[in-house]
Amino acid sequence: MEPLRTDAAGTHLVSRSVPVTPPSFRSVLSAADAPRTVWSAPEEATVAGEGAAATLTTDGAGRFDTIREAAEALFASGDVHAGTEAARPRLFGAFGFHPDSTDSAPWEDFPGARFVFPRVQVTWVGDDAWLTVNAVGPDVTPESVESRLETERDRIESLPDAGDPADPPGVRGRRRTTARDDWRSGVAAAVDRIDSGNLRKVVLAQALDVDLDGDLSLPDVLSRLGERYPDCYRFLVEPDPGSGRTRASLFGATPERLVSVRGRTVETDALAGTTGRGETAEEDEWLAAELAADDKNVHEHQLVADTIKAQLAPFAASVSAGPRRIRRLATVQHLRTPITATLDTAEHVLSLVEALHPTPAVGGLPPERALETIRETEPFDRGWYAAPVGWIDAAGYGTFAVALRSAVARGDTATLFAGVGIVSDSDPDREWDEVQLKYRPILDELEREAHGR
Numbered sequence: 001m002e003p004l005r006t007d008a009a010g011t012h013l014v015s016r017s018v019p020v021t022p023p024s025f026r027s028v029l030s031a032a033d034a035p036r037t038v039w040s041a042p043e044e045a046t047v048a049g050e051g052a053a054a055t056l057t058t059d060g061a062g063r064f065d066t067i068r069e070a071a072e073a074l075f076a077s078g079d080v081h082a083g084t085e086a087a088r089p090r091l092f093g094a095f096g097f098h099p100d101s102t103d104s105a106p107w108e109d110f111p112g113a114r115f116v117f118p119r120v121q122v123t124w125v126g127d128d129a130w131l132t133v134n135a136v137g138p139d140v141t142p143e144s145v146e147s148r149l150e151t152e153r154d155r156i157e158s159l160p161d162a163g164d165p166a167d168p169p170g171v172r173g174r175r176r177t178t179a180r181d182d183w184r185s186g187v188a189a190a191v192d193r194i195d196s197g198n199l200r201k202v203v204l205a206q207a208l209d210v211d212l213d214g215d216l217s218l219p220d221v222l223s224r225l226g227e228r229y230p231d232c233y234r235f236l237v238e239p240d241p242g243s244g245r246t247r248a249s250l251f252g253a254t255p256e257r258l259v260s261v262r263g264r265t266v267e268t269d270a271l272a273g274t275t276g277r278g279e280t281a282e283e284d285e286w287l288a289a290e291l292a293a294d295d296k297n298v299h300e301h302q303l304v305a306d307t308i309k310a311q312l313a314p315f316a317a318s319v320s321a322g323p324r325r326i327r328r329l330a331t332v333q334h335l336r337t338p339i340t341a342t343l344d345t346a347e348h349v350l351s352l353v354e355a356l357h358p359t360p361a362v363g364g365l366p367p368e369r370a371l372e373t374i375r376e377t378e379p380f381d382r383g384w385y386a387a388p389v390g391w392i393d394a395a396g397y398g399t400f401a402v403a404l405r406s407a408v409a410r411g412d413t414a415t416l417f418a419g420v421g422i423v424s425d426s427d428p429d430r431e432w433d434e435v436q437l438k439y440r441p442i443l444d445e446l447e448r449e450a451h452g453r
């Protein structure tokens with residue numbers, strides 16, 4: 001197993017929180033020290049993290065266990081006064097899609113897993129906001145953290161106004177990593193494997209490198225994504241840059257929850273099967289009805305729902321699925337089945353993340369064949385695209401989303417990722433169009449002409 005790399009071993013943790021006059025999200029993030037962390041999810045508090053009181057980093061197939069053990073050890077040493085549940089200390093981070101990290105751009109600075117325990121955490125819950133200050137180290141005292149809490153409260157309550165949001169920077173150049181002909185032959189080869197009985201489904205992705213005309217303001221991007229995609233999971237993670245490199249930021253607004261665990265309750269979703277949005281309400285309804293009745297999409301979706309239920313079965317005597325419905329987003333519509341389970345015994349959220357990742361919504365079936373097909377077909381590394389991103393607390397509860405509708409921004413460049421499920425009757429050109437639709441949430445934040453829609 002790859003060792004854990006941490007600056008928190010053998011030390012203890014102190015965390016203190018106070019209510020604050022709610023600051024603006026954009027002001028907090030604009031003034032935040034690196035690495036910045038954002039987590040904002042439906043029915044959850046929004047969190048912005050600044051800096052790192054500790055980081056947990058590892059690689060390899062044992063990355064879920066290594067991070068779970070390190071998180072448990074870190075929180076076990078805790079002296080925590082949170083005041084309210086939402087402000088409690090949490091670790092935020094993500095895993096790589098494949099067990100081994102890669103050196104290829106844009107992923108040079110992204111290990112197999114990395115979690116940050118923010119130095120300063122601002123949490124918005126309903127109309128209230130809380131400030132949490134965290135410290136980890138051999139010499140940390142409650143008094144030093146309480147005094148920092150006072151200083152940080154003064155700073156947060158007197159942050160300068162962030163001003164008007166910046167327009168998207170504009171895109172001056174773009175390069176696809178997959179040419180249309182290569183895509184057609186890749187999809188055709190995958191369909192051949194499916195027809196020969198070796199594979200049932202595989203999700204193939206593309207990447208798009210863009211050169212920007214100016215700087216990307218992530219505070220503005222994340223705040224706009226929150227307005228356009230309030231039902232999605234918005235995230236920002238920023239691993240430390242290698243020497244001579246500008247810091248990279250992975251951000252996105254994904255509709256897909258991988259799993260959430262609270263007490264014995266597990267909630268997840270099967271999300272697969274896609275169509276576009278119409279120009280009118282009638283067209284939207286027509287597209288939704290066509291999607292719900294489309295054999296190819298329903299089959300693709302059902303494979304995901306059945307697999308998730310089977311993956312949860314060893315943990316829970318009862319796993320139940322709600323009705324399959326349409327999930328309508330600003331740019332696409334999906335088929336969605338909500339799935340809930342009651343755990344037989346308490347489990348850490350990372351045990352469920354490990355059991356579920358990658359679901360056939362982003363990998364395929366059978367998993368090993370699908371992963372082999374992905375590696376052989378895609379001319380780029382997935383890095384943290386389509387991988388679990390989320391948070392963990394001291395109780396082992398947490399929520400993880402699947403890092404889709406996402407991009408890595410670094411300086412004046414960004415790389416976007418999007419994929420589609422391939423089954424026996426997939427048409428390469430329709431799948432190509434679906435990939436382009438899935439770039440939209442992020443491209444709209446980069447292209448000037450899209451602004452103001």
Ligand SMILES: C=C(O[C@@H]1C=C(C(=O)O)C=C[C@H]1O)C(=O)O
Pocket residue numbers: 203205256271272273274334361362386404405417418419420421438
């Ligand atoms: C792979 C992506 O999306 C996934 C694939 C879907 C599909 O094939 O219909 C739908 C939602 C997601 O599970 C992506 O957005 O990149």
